[in-house]
Amino acid sequence: MGVEGQDFSPLMGSSSSSLPDHHGAPKRTGTIWTATAHIITGVIGAGVLSLAWCIAQVGWLAGPALLLVFAAVTLVSAFLLSDCSNYPDPNLGSTRIKSYTQAVNLFLGDKFGKVCLVLVDEGLYGCCIAYTITASTSLRAIQRANCYHREGHQAPCVYGSTVYMVVFGLIQVVMSQIPDLHNMQWVSVIAAIMSFAYSFVGLGLAFAQVLINGRIKGSITGVPASSTANKLWLIFQALGNIAFAYAYSIILLEIQDTLKSTPPENKVMKKASVLAIFITTFFYLCCGCFGYAAFGSLTPGNILSGFGFYEPYWLIDFANICIVVHLIGGYQIYSQPVFASIERWAVKKFPESGFVNKFYCIKHPWLPSFQTNLFNLCFRTIYVASTTALAMVFPYFNQVLGVLGALNFWPLAIYFPVEMYLVQNKIAPWTRKWIVLKIFSCICLIITLLCLIGSVQGFISVKFR
Template identity: 45%
Template sequence: MTPVTGADDSAHNLHTAEEGKLGKDEYASPLHRDSLSRVFVQREGEEYDDDGHVKRTGTSLTASAHIITAVIGSGVLSLAWASAQIGWVAAPIGLAMFALITYYCSRMLADAYRFPTPMGPERHYSYMDAVRSYLSPWQVVACGVVQYVNMVGTGVGYTVTAGISAVAIRRSDCFHADTTGTAVCAISNNPWMLAYGGMQILLSQVPDFDRLWWLSIIAAAMSFGYSSIGVGLAIGKATQHDHSHGTLGGVQIGVDTSSWGKTWLVFQSLGNIAFAYSFSLILIEIQDTLKPDKGQPRTEHKVMKRATLAGIVVTTTFYACAGLIGYAGFGDSAPGNLLTGFGFFNPYWLVNLANTMVFVHLVGAYQVYTQPFFGFVESRVLRAFPKNHFVTHEYAFHVPFLGILNFNMFRLVWRTLYVCFTTVVAMLLPFFNDILGFLGALGFWPLTVYFPVQMHIAQKKVRRFSPYWIWLQSLSFFCFLISLAAAAGSIEGVVQDTKSYTPFHTNY
C-alpha cells in the first residue's frame, strides 16, 4: 500500500495556470471557478480530458446499462399493483405519458452538461453544477436538497426491497420444507436488510463511480432476468381458467375500497409509476463518465441522448410487460410486489431465482444512486478541511478486477455511517409501495421536469410568454400537480400502514 499525499507538480501547474487564466474574469462560470478546487492526481502513461480529469471511457452502452440498472429496480415490481389501482384504460396511458415526459426532459438535461464560456464550453460534474451555471442561487439550494434527499431515500427504498425479496425466498423454502402444512413461516426481514447493508459498506469503499461499470452490467443483466421470469409467471397465471383479468377502472369503490380510499390509491399509483422512471437525478453524473463520439469533440450530449432513448425504450417495454401482464395475471388483487405476490407458486425454485436476481440487482443499483451523493459530501469536506490529514491522506493499493484504488480514513468512516443510516431507516419503515410512491413524488416534478425545463429556457433564451415558453411552463405545472397528488397518496399510505406495524418486530 503506497501513500499518495496529493497531486504531483503537473497537476499543481495545471491548477495554477487555470487560476491565472481566469483571474477575476466576470464571465467565468460558477462551475469553472468551482472546478478549480478539484485536484487530479496525474500519473505517467495516462491520458487526460480537457478538464485535467483522467480520460473518460464511457459509451452509450455503459450509460444505457447505468440507466437500466437505476430504473429497472424496485419500480418494475410495483407496476402490476399500480395498474390495478387505475385499471386497463389509465394504466397504459400513464406508462406512455411518463416515458415520453422523462425522455423529452432528459434531452434538455443532457444539453445542459456543458456551459458556454469565452474560453469554450466547461463541463458540469453533477446535476447541481448544471443548475448553478444556469439558474439562481436559491434554485441551486432547492435542487441540492431535493436531489440528495431523493438519493438517500432511494437507498432506503432499495434496502427495503432487497429485504422483502430475501424474505420471499426464505418463506418459500420454509413452506415447501414443511410436510405437515402447519408451518406459519413468519420471517423477519431485518437480518436480510443488515446483510444487504454489509455488502454496501464494502462496495461503498470504491472511490470512483466509473470503476463500478461492471457492477452495472451485472445488475442490468439481473434486471432482464427477474423481469422476464415475472412476466412469464404472470402469463401463466393469466391463462388459467375462470381467472379475473382486471377491470377498466381498476379496484372498485364499494367492493375493494371506499371512495376516499380509491382516491388515495390512484394518487399513490401515480407516484409508483413516476418512481419507476426516476433516473434524472443522476443523469449528469452518468453523462460525466462518457467520452464524445469519435472525431467529434464535446459531443457527450449526443451520446447521452442515444443512451437515454435506448434506456427508456427498453425499460418501458419491460414496464408494459411486467405492469400490464402482471395486472392481467392477478386482476384487481395484484400484490404490491409482483414477485412476492406469487406466494408459493410452482415451480417455486423459479420464483426464488427471480427474487435472488432482484437482490443482486439492487446491490448494484444502490451504488449507482449513492456514489454521486458520496462525491458531493466528500468534495465539500475536502474544500472545508484541505489540510486535515484524516480527510486528505490517501493510500493507493491494488484490488483484483478493479485495479489501483485510493483509500482514506474519512471515506471509510463516513461511507460506513451513511450505509448504516439507510439500513436502520429501512428497518424502521419497510413499506414498499408507500416508500416508492413518496420517492417518485419527491423527485419527478423538480428533478425530471422543473429544473431541466428552466435550464433549457435559460440556455436557449426562450422568450417569456412565447408559445414555446407557455408550453414548457404548462408541462411543468401539470407534472407538479401529479407529484403533489402522488405525495399526498403515499403519506396517507404510510399513516395507514404504521397502525398495524411494530418497528423491528413485525414479521412477514
C-alpha cells in the same frame, strides 16, 4: 493485500477528458452502451416490482396509458438535461458540468442550487433506503418460498426483515469503497443483466398464470375500494409508484460525465436515454399488464415477493437473487453522486487535512487496485449504516416508493430541467416555446401534488394501522 500511502491533490474543474478526475480516475471511456447500462441499472429496480399493483389500482384503460405517459415525460426531461452538460462561462469558456446540482447552481443561481442540493441528496438517499427495503423483502421471500414448498401454502412462514437489511448494508459498506461511477461500468452491466433476468421470470410466471386461469383477470376501472376517497388515495399512490419507477434525472448528468468527448456527450446521452427508456417501458408494460392479468384484484404489491406465485419455488428463488444482485449495483448508482459531492466539499473545506486528502492505494490479488482515504471510508460507512437504520424503521414497500416518487418527480425531473433549458437557450417569456414548457411544468406539478397526497395518506394508514 498491500496498502500504499500517498498525498493526493485533486484536479478540479478540468474540461480535458484526458486528465484524471478528483479521485485520480482515468480519462472518460463511456459509450452509448455503458450509458444505457447505467440508466437501466438506475431505472429498473424496486419500481418494476410494484407496477402490476399500480395497474391494478387504475385498471386496464388508464394503467398502460400512464406507463407510456410517464415514459414520454421522462424522455423529455432527459433531453432537456442532456443539453445542460456545458455552461458557457464568459471568462473561462465552456465549463463541463459533472453533476445535477452543479448544473442548477450555474444556470439558476446559488439559491436554487441550495434547494436543489437538498432535493437531490434526499432523492438519492431515499432511493438507497427503498433499495434496502426491497432487497430485504426479496431475501425474505427466498426463505418463505422454501418454507411454503416444504410445509404447504397455508403454513405461516413468517420471517423478519431486519437481519436481511443488515446483511445488505454490510455488502454495501464493501461496495461503497468503489471510487466513483467511472469505475462502476462492470457493476452496471451485471446489474442490468440481472434486471432483465428477473423481469423475464416475473413476466413468464405471470403469463403462465394467465394460461392456467384460462382468462385475463382485472377490469377497466381497477380494484374496487370501500369508498370513492379510498379509491382516489390508491390511484394517487399508484401514480407515485410509477413516477418512482422512471426516476433517473438526478443521476443523468453524472452518467453523461462518464462518456467520451467524441461524439458529443449530449447526443450520445439522448440516444442512450431513448434506448434505455424504450427497453424499460417494454418490460414495464409486460410485467405490469401480465401481473394484473394473472391476479386481478388480488395483485400483490410486489409481484415477485408478494406470493401470488408459489411454484416453481426454485425459479422464484432465482428471480429474487437476481433482484438482490441488481439492487446491490443500483444502490451504488444512486449513492456514488452523494459520495462525490460530499468528498468534493470536504477537499475544498479542509485542503490541509491529511484525514481528508491523504489517499492510500489498496491492492489485492483478486481485486482491481483502488484508492481511498480515511474520510471516504468513514463517511461512506456512516451513510450506508444510516440508510439501513431508516429502512428498518420504515419497511413499507409501496408507500415508501410512492412518497419518494412524488417528492422527486416535479422539482427534479421537470421544474429544474425546464428552467435550465429556458436559461441556456435564452428563450424569452411568453413566446410559444416558453408557454408550452411552462404548461408542461404546471401539469406535472399538479400530478406530483396528487401523488404526494395519496402516498402520504397510504404511508400514515399503514404506519398507524
